[in-house]
Amino acid sequence: MPEIAASTHAEVDAPRRRGKRRRGRAAEKQRTGVWYPRWYWPSFITPASISLLILFVLPFYVVFSVAFGSVDFDNFGIAVPYYAPWWWSFDTFNLTLSKFYVEGAIYQDPLIRTFEYVIAASAICLVLGYAVAYYTARFATKYKGLILILLVSPFWISYLMRIYAWQGLLDPDGPINWLLSPIGLGQTNWLEGKSITVILGLVYGYIPFMILPLYASLDRIQESMLEAGRDLGGNGRQTFWRVTLPLSRPAILAGIVIVTLPMFGDYYTNDLLGSTKTSMFGNLISVQKEAAGGSTRAASLVLLLSVIVMVPMLYYLRETKRQAEQA
Amino acid sequence: MSATIDTPAKTPRVGYFANPWRKPRFLQATTIGYLTWSLLPVLIAVAFSFNDGRSRSAWQGFSLRWWTADPTDSLLHDAALRAAMLQTFKLAIITVAVVVPLGTLFAIGIDRWHGRPARAANFTMLLSFVVPEIILGVSLYILFTNLLDGYVTLGTNAQILGLVSFQLSYPVIIVRARLLSIGPEYEEAAMDLGATPGRAIRRVLLPLLAPAILASVALVFADCVDDFVTVAALSGPASSETLAQKIYSAARSSPTPEVNAAATMMLISTLLVIAGGLLFYKRFNRGQDTGGASEFVQL
Numbered sequence: 001m002p003e004i005a006a007s008t009h010a011e012v013d014a015p016r017r018r019g020k021r022r023r024g025r026a027a028e029k030q031r032t033g034v035w036y037p038r039w040y041w042p043s044f045i046t047p048a049s050i051s052l053l054i055l056f057v058l059p060f061y062v063v064f065s066v067a068f069g070s071v072d073f074d075n076f077g078i079a080v081p082y083y084a085p086w087w088w089s090f091d092t093f094n095l096t097l098s099k100f101y102v103e104g105a106i107y108q109d110p111l112i113r114t115f116e117y118v119i120a121a122s123a124i125c126l127v128l129g130y131a132v133a134y135y136t137a138r139f140a141t142k143y144k145g146l147i148l149i150l151l152v153s154p155f156w157i158s159y160l161m162r163i164y165a166w167q168g169l170l171d172p173d174g175p176i177n178w179l180l181s182p183i184g185l186g187q188t189n190w191l192e193g194k195s196i197t198v199i200l201g202l203v204y205g206y207i208p209f210m211i212l213p214l215y216a217s218l219d220r221i222q223e224s225m226l227e228a229g230r231d232l233g234g235n236g237r238q239t240f241w242r243v244t245l246p247l248s249r250p251a252i253l254a255g256i257v258i259v260t261l262p263m264f265g266d267y268y269t270n271d272l273l274g275s276t277k278t279s280m281f282g283n284l285i286s287v288q289k290e291a292a293g294g295s296t297r298a299a300s301l302v303l304l305l306s307v308i309v310m311v312p313m314l315y316y317l318r319e320t321k322r323q324a325e326q327a
Numbered sequence: 328m329s330a331t332i333d334t335p336a337k338t339p340r341v342g343y344f345a346n347p348w349r350k351p352r353f354l355q356a357t358t359i360g361y362l363t364w365s366l367l368p369v370l371i372a373v374a375f376s377f378n379d380g381r382s383r384s385a386w387q388g389f390s391l392r393w394w395t396a397d398p399t400d401s402l403l404h405d406a407a408l409r410a411a412m413l414q415t416f417k418l419a420i421i422t423v424a425v426v427v428p429l430g431t432l433f434a435i436g437i438d439r440w441h442g443r444p445a446r447a448a449n450f451t452m453l454l455s456f457v458v459p460e461i462i463l464g465v466s467l468y469i470l471f472t473n474l475l476d477g478y479v480t481l482g483t484n485a486q487i488l489g490l491v492s493f494q495l496s497y498p499v500i501i502v503r504a505r506l507l508s509i510g511p512e513y514e515e516a517a518m519d520l521g522a523t524p525g526r527a528i529r530r531v532l533l534p535l536l537a538p539a540i541l542a543s544v545a546l547v548f549a550d551c552v553d554d555f556v557t558v559a560a561l562s563g564p565a566s567s568e569t570l571a572q573k574i575y576s577a578a579r580s581s582p583t584p585e586v587n588a589a590a591t592m593m594l595i596s597t598l599l600v601i602a603g604g605l606l607f608y609k610r611f612n613r614g615q616d617t618g619g620a621s622e623f624v625q626l
């Protein structure tokens with residue numbers, strides 16, 4: 001046992017120089033009695049890495065080549081990708097970009113709308129999700145298992161089906177209008193491009209992703225922490241604001257990132273529950289992808305969306321890495 | 328002098344808000360309301376697959392018309408829907424068969440080798456986990472219609488490659504979590520007892536990883552069946568359309584309860600796979616309490 005401890009220490013403390021790996025491998029041999037060939041562990045990673053290279057990295061390279069390539073106007077506006085980065089031209093990309101900011105820009109409204117919807121929907125997700133997660137973690141006693149299963153079950157129901165279910169409910173002569181008729185909203189057409197419908201649809205679709213990390217974090221907060229808060233004179237409300245909430249902050253941020261990332265790329269919620277009046281960034285991409293000769297524009301839009309989601313994505317990766325190191 | 332026993336001068340506030348041990352009725356109501364809101368619509372949609380009429384919002388009596396009875400428009404007799412169902416399961420099974428072994432190997436390799444290439448590969452893997460699906464789907468579409476035009480045709484092949492790309496990170500994350508909780512000791516013991524590294528992995532590590540591998544199989548399968556964005560972005564001829572695509576296109580035109588029946592079918596198949604996976608997981612994990620189904624809960 002001391003031997004193992006010593007060797008791990010040696011590995012950690014080894015100075016960073018060329019001999020380090022050799023020494024690490026020697027320590028490994030001493031520890032396990034086995035000398036792994038240099039190619040041994042890398043060979044485990046190779047197949048999946050090749051798949052990643054071809055099916056994840058390469059597509060992005062081609063997207064760049066198409067977005068920064070040219071268009072053959074004589075041939076239905078088909079994309080002419082430039083694969084060599086030193087040939088990249090920004091003419092067609094700029095043309096797409098200009099639709100966001102030039103006067104009368106047709107892409108501007110969907111862009112602004114996307115941010116509005118995502119912010120509104122994730123705020124609702126946070127408030128509602130926090131309440132549910134807090135109740136489940138702190139107060140649900142006898143029925144905790146059942147509530148957890150019910151909280152997880154939306155994950156196993158297709159997103160499409162969940163949104164489709166709402167389409168039936170929100171039908172002009174459907175159950176929702178029947179429920180709302182006593183307060184005079186019985187004739188509302190919820191599906192003709194209402195912001196509130198799409199926002200609530202987004203909340204409905206993605207809130208489970210918010211609740212679970214919040215629950216996991218709130219469930220880990222030890223009772224003694226809260227008791228200490230009470231002992232030091234805080235009342236229930238103060239204990240919540242000054243102990244529980246700060247302790248759950250990493251989960252709040254993680255939850256927000258987890259729900260906003262797919263919302264930014266969402267287009268089918270709006271396709272099923274909204275109209276062109278409520279179209280979002282994802283709709284722009286899906287429309288251009290389907291349109292003849294739209295590949296170049298679709299590629300440019302994909303690049304822009306990648307830029308938008310880059311910051312939350314990197315933040316999330318950094319956080320998960322930090323948590324893995326702490327654990 | 329009987330007033331020596333002091334009672335507090337303050338009269339205690341009575342009522343709900345004064346009680347520090349009050350029941351959190353508001354939170355409870357919110358939770359129950361949320362659960363109803365989140366699950367009732369799906370149950371209603373399932374119920375309307377048994378509707379006798381063409382509407383999916385007005386109940387016209389119970390029948391199996393959309394499941395089996397109708398000679399052309401029921402799930403059982405509609406050739407297009409049957410083909411879509413087959414395509415869905417085909418894609419899911421092939422993807423599982425590719426993704427789970429690749430991901431498991433990758434997770435083991437990442438766990439043991441900490442070189443710079445390994446860290447870069449792991450970072451890319453996690454990136455592919457969080458990137459919005461539409462970005463990946465449309466990027467692959469652009470790849471297959473430009474650089475690989477003529478090598479990969481849109482349709483089943485492209486859909487499988489897309490699902491592989493999108494799902495590869497799931498087994499990696501699940502198996503990696505399990506590896507971290509196992510630690511290297513069992514394998515070392517096996518090698519102390521004379522096993523070669525390969526045998527130690529086959530005879531000791533893989534059985535220990537079996538629950539995580541099974542969980543990945545169930546998860547990836549369910550996710551593939553439910554997937555819409557990737558599959559739709561890479562679909563070619565009508566024969567490569569999956570159930571999810573059928574539901575989507577029907578929902579945008581004139582949906583009948585037949586679509587509800589198809590969606591219910593999809594729901595049942597994913598729930599069955601997940602429940603089966605959970606059962607096996609419990610059986611494998613008997614005797615060691617590793618937080619139960621945390622892998623299932625986390626993704």
